[in-house]
Amino acid sequence: MPELPEVETTRRGLAPHLDGRLLTAALVREPRLRWPVPDALPQLMVGGRLERVERRAKYLLFRFDRGCLIAHLGMSGSLRLVPEHTPWRTHDHVEFAFEGAPRLRYNDPRRFGSLHWVTDAPEDHFLLSGLGPEPLGAGFDGALLHRLARGRRVAVKAFVMDARIVVGVGNIYATEALFMAGIRPTRAAGQVGRARYDRLAEAIRTVLGRAVTMGGTTLRDFVGGDGKPGYFRQSLACYGRGGEPCVQCGQPLRSERLAQRATVFCPRCQR
DNA sequence: ACTGGCTCCTGAGGGC
DNA sequence: TGCCCTCAGGAGCCAG
Numbered sequence: 001m002p003e004l005p006e007v008e009t010t011r012r013g014l015a016p017h018l019d020g021r022l023l024t025a026a027l028v029r030e031p032r033l034r035w036p037v038p039d040a041l042p043q044l045m046v047g048g049r050l051e052r053v054e055r056r057a058k059y060l061l062f063r064f065d066r067g068c069l070i071a072h073l074g075m076s077g078s079l080r081l082v083p084e085h086t087p088w089r090t091h092d093h094v095e096f097a098f099e100g101a102p103r104l105r106y107n108d109p110r111r112f113g114s115l116h117w118v119t120d121a122p123e124d125h126f127l128l129s130g131l132g133p134e135p136l137g138a139g140f141d142g143a144l145l146h147r148l149a150r151g152r153r154v155a156v157k158a159f160v161m162d163a164r165i166v167v168g169v170g171n172i173y174a175t176e177a178l179f180m181a182g183i184r185p186t187r188a189a190g191q192v193g194r195a196r197y198d199r200l201a202e203a204i205r206t207v208l209g210r211a212v213t214m215g216g217t218t219l220r221d222f223v224g225g226d227g228k229p230g231y232f233r234q235s236l237a238c239y240g241r242g243g244e245p246c247v248q249c250g251q252p253l254r255s256e257r258l259a260q261r262a263t264v265f266c267p268r269c270q271r
Numbered sequence: 272a273c274t275g276g277c278t279c280c281t282g283a284g285g286g287c
Numbered sequence: 288t289g290c291c292c293t294c295a296g297g298a299g300c301c302a303g
Contacts, residue, residue, distance in 0.1 A: 003296060034279070034299085058297080075297050076281075091281085110280045112297060127299095154274065163298075170296060219296060220283080239296095260276070262294080277301080286292085 002073045004168030005211035013225025015053040021098035030093040034114040057167035067119040074112030132166045142198030149189040157185035158259045172239045177203040179238035184270040
């Protein structure tokens with residue numbers, strides 16, 4: 001489900017309610033996520049104070065005074081605030097109770113998400129240690145992409161979706177950014193020139209930034225921490241529009257499978 | 272070092 | 288109504 005804008009939307013929805021709160025209880029109903037949730041998670045966490053909710057790539061970092069909860073939403077996960085005594089829904093796997101705040105529920109039908117507890121610096125955790133730069137932060141630009149792409153034969157779409165290169169660019173936004181930059185997704189990463197990587201980096205920033213502003217993209221059921229859907233779907237020019245006319249030239253958009261992912265592009269505008 | 276393919280899992284939607 | 292097939296917003300892992 002969530003790409004970077006959806007994760008950031010979740011963070012913004014949760015932080016005002018949870019920052020500074022004391023964790024009074026944690027319940028794991030279903031530990032079988034991407035990695036098993038340790039039995040000891042509640043006893044490790046309860047009694048700790050949540051200092052702040054941060055985001056790194058598509059991971060949410062719940063920084064407590066005594067450690068850090070690293071949460072990933074996988075493809076179908078969500079973290080929502082619900083009133084106490086809200087009936088359990090299917091796939092509500094974990095619940096956290098904070099003093100003076102609604103309950104925090106982790107729901108994930110496909111269970112591709114994960115929860116890790118660390119007491120060392122989360123940046124050193126194996127899930128985070130190899131990650132590339134944040135696309136909306138400093139240290140990401142066309143020069144970086146161009147340099148890392150040298151000699152690479154992988155398709156440029158897979159290249160920008162590789163979290164070691166740049167984080168947070170999932171299938172929707174990779175598709176949109178390549179369309180905006182006029183680059184064909186199947187082109188080898190090493191065959192894209194510097195000027196075009198400048199345009200691509202700018203397109204990635206623009207697309208992700210706009211999506212964050214609009215609360216992310218709700219395809220079927222994404223909701224932010226406040227339970228509201230995202231509105232970026234209406235802005236999608238390419239993703240999910242295979243066969244429909246290109247908004248720039250009117251040609252039918254082509255739909256292909258690339259690296260096991262649905263890929264849409266305009267055969268005329270994207271070269 | 273790269274690359275492509277497979278995998279985890281449930282649910283929705285289309286065709287028959 | 289039901290069954291079977293395909294596909295879905297991620298990304299770690301593995302063989303070649």
